[in-house]
Amino acid sequence: MAKPKKTPRPKAAAPKGFRDYFGDDVTRRKEMLDAIARVYHLYGFDALETSAVETVEALGKFLPDVDRPNEGVFAWQEEGADWLALRYDLTAPLARVAAQYRDDLPSPYRRFSMGPVWRNEKPGPGRFRQFYQCDADTVGAPSVAADAEICAMLADVLEAVGIDRGDYIIRVNNRKVLNGVMEVAGLSGDDKAAERGIVLRAIDKLDRLGVEGVRALLGEGRKDESGDFTKGAGLNEAQAETVMGFLSAQRGEAQETLARLRDLTASSPTGQTGVDELETISNLLAAQGYGPDRIMIDPSVVRGLGYYTGPVYEAELTFPTLDEKGNPRQFGSVAGGGRYDDLVKRFTGQEVPATGVSIGVDRLLAALNEKGGPRPTGRGPVIVTVMDRDRMTDYQSMVADLRRAGIRAEAYLGNPKNFGNQLKYADKRNAPFAIIQGAEELARGVVQIKDLELGKRLSESVSHDEWKEQPAQFECTMTEMIPELLRRLSRDG
Template sequence: MSEGKTRRPKAETPKGFRDYFGAEVTERKAMLDAIAGVYHRYGFDALETSAVETVEALGKFLPDVDRPNEGVFAWQDEDEAWMALRYDLTAPLARVAAQYRNDLPAPYRRYAMGPVWRNEKPGPGRFRQFYQCDADTVGAASVAADAEICAMLSDALEVVGIPRGDYVVKVNNRKVLNGVMEVAGLAGDDKAAERGIVLRAIDKIDRLGEAGVRALLGEGRKDESGDFTKGAGLGPGQAEVVMGFVSAKRESGAATVARLRELVGGSVLGAEGVDELETIASLLGAQGYGPDRIVIDPGVVRGLGYYTGPVFEAELTFEILDEKGRKRQFGSVAGGGRYDDLVKRFTGQAVPATGVSIGVDRLLAALRAKGRVAADSAGPVVVTVMDRDRMADYMAMVGDLRQAGIRAEVYLGNPKNFGNQLKYADKRASPVAVIQGSDEAARGVVVLKDLVLGAKIAASATLEEWKDRPAQIEVARKDLVSAVRKMLAQ
């Protein structure tokens, strides 16, 4: 293009962002609607905060720098104040809980669903805008609130189409782990670095196995490439205590609790954590949520810097094939736990809170893998245009179909080439094409083409099996709606 001409803008989605078309939108929406129905029944209220927050409220501003930290999309407003797009739904909840603390019910149960934005390097399957779906209870110190979240998570998974037996909600408690740390001699501020290494090691057990974790608890571990990761430097006795925790899960919840009680020994905090787990299990049991749905599992170690009490994670237990064709469990689709310091940033007062976040894209992928997506993504009936002067007739047909609740379109492109109209119907995944030339119009009939059956016949070696079901029928114009309905039902 020469310099003199006006440069045309590029038509492209910004790097790291994506667009969602048709069923990609409606399937996600159907899933979130079903989840919202469960949350609503549990008494949670919807909250939709502004997408924009002050950077100050988000906390993505270090006192000694003059620009927001990495991770958010930020700009300065007309008063030079920094604004940013929210990076999650929890930070806005903390702001709202502080801002409206005199007006909101206490405790405040809320759910939120919507996009969040991360200014991070995009990668395969990693986007800079994605959906989150959170439910939190703010202002309830009782672990009954945690138990309720676990029950609700279980209900939410079932309502979107994950059958009982194909998922498990695992519950653990940060206090138990801290108690175990005490017993292992890892309490106190001066041991924070070791505790961090221990936490990260436990978190890797699925990938590294017991031997790998033991190496990281001790001197360190050399991986396959020869790289060395420094360990926590625990002695054999200390490592034994930690490994005992990781493998404390027993056949029954009661047995797991008993084993954890042994492990936390004289730690007051640890004993409190075990009591809480026991209470959660008994509250859930009273509502009929047994270990077929929710289990105590000390193997769950997630986001531990953040959580202060119970933590939970929902895992899908059915197998899928990974990118290399190997069978593996689908894995985690949701997680959460108790946290206490978020509102304190604003008000100085600690407010107990607990919540869960469902991984929208992962759960949707699981539903697709199981063929469980619920939205009505069927293509429309396409009324073709044989005679452009009779557009009013075709629009009357499409009007009749729509009135009857049938998704339908009239072809609005240039009708000259009839082949293009059938190609269009194909692209629209249309189940039925309606055709009426002047001959059919004179006789008061329309032709219905069963495009689903047509595609099957085209893909099939023999016509034999379809011979009783014609791919094309002629019906009276007045029977259009009933005949289309019958064809759609086949």
């Protein structure tokens, strides 16, 4: 008789393109999101949480760089019902909410959302299928004053989380200006949609490919270092020069840049409207004290999403850092957004103006870590060790007293037989203190307190003789324990 086949054990690994977040990472992210939320709240935005699941119909065809609604998302079909999908961003759900509750919500509606989104894309280094976004949007405000406000708020957010002024720049453009350039170059109309798409993607790669790389993509195409060939837009020399003139339109002062853009779009009413809007944004920001050292007009900003209809903006970090090979590089973009007046229209049939920004939470957090700015300590709980397992009631009572005093604490719940393992556990938990009370300490009404943080610092920086003069373990009475711990925890921040 054949032996029954053993069921193979599941592989203990996260799915490809996904990752786990542990205590310190979660703490740092929460602190950063709390700082961002305080700025959003200060600007009058209200929090909104939407479902992680939307209908594919509600998500629509606005996924970046794809043509089919269910391409690039994690989707499934309910039996005899709609196709559903995990949200790929926080903007499409907002459009659905704005349409669904339009009679109940104030207009304009100002909201911020934070949470994970999912993309069914090929993962790679630093590119995950699940990641966090943090958005703020105004729905129902046609004035570009709403766009200027988003840009100002984004600057305040970056500084609130620890990015110093001078270490970031927010670049602002307008898709209407770009559409005007397309008209001047002879690329307007439905029959030129494919060429426009190639041109937009080429412009968006300016920082990576440089001027010559973009010029090649405007023409016949470009072969990269690996030999792969990317087909170009097939523009003639005059058309390509018009587009390249747009990319080089930036000047030292905003008014000079705007004047150059007016010249380039002189024959396009759409382009001229776009320049007017940029000028209004520039003036509004200047009046609030946001100069070109923080927010500047930059014609090279395109933003890849197809639903942008007006101003677009991108926040770039400019402080130097090193790549994995030790070569200097800049961190690049951590946030972007723009005006999307047609998105809610899909649900209502009526144009609803909207504008907003999305911050890449994981990317901004990685930038803060690289910058070496203030970081949470990741301090663990005070560990009450167990010297006598029959006294667990006493130890848990001690823990309860610590918690009532606002001290994060726990009793050791593993096998207490080996005291060394308890201290190893406290070390892994990054505990600041370990409380020790055996029979002898109990009889005298005292505890031993092991200052683990001080012990680490002393072991790294002082000699053995100095160590003996600054013992990292001390004794105190039970009544002194909590005040002493509070004093030392406060001392260490």
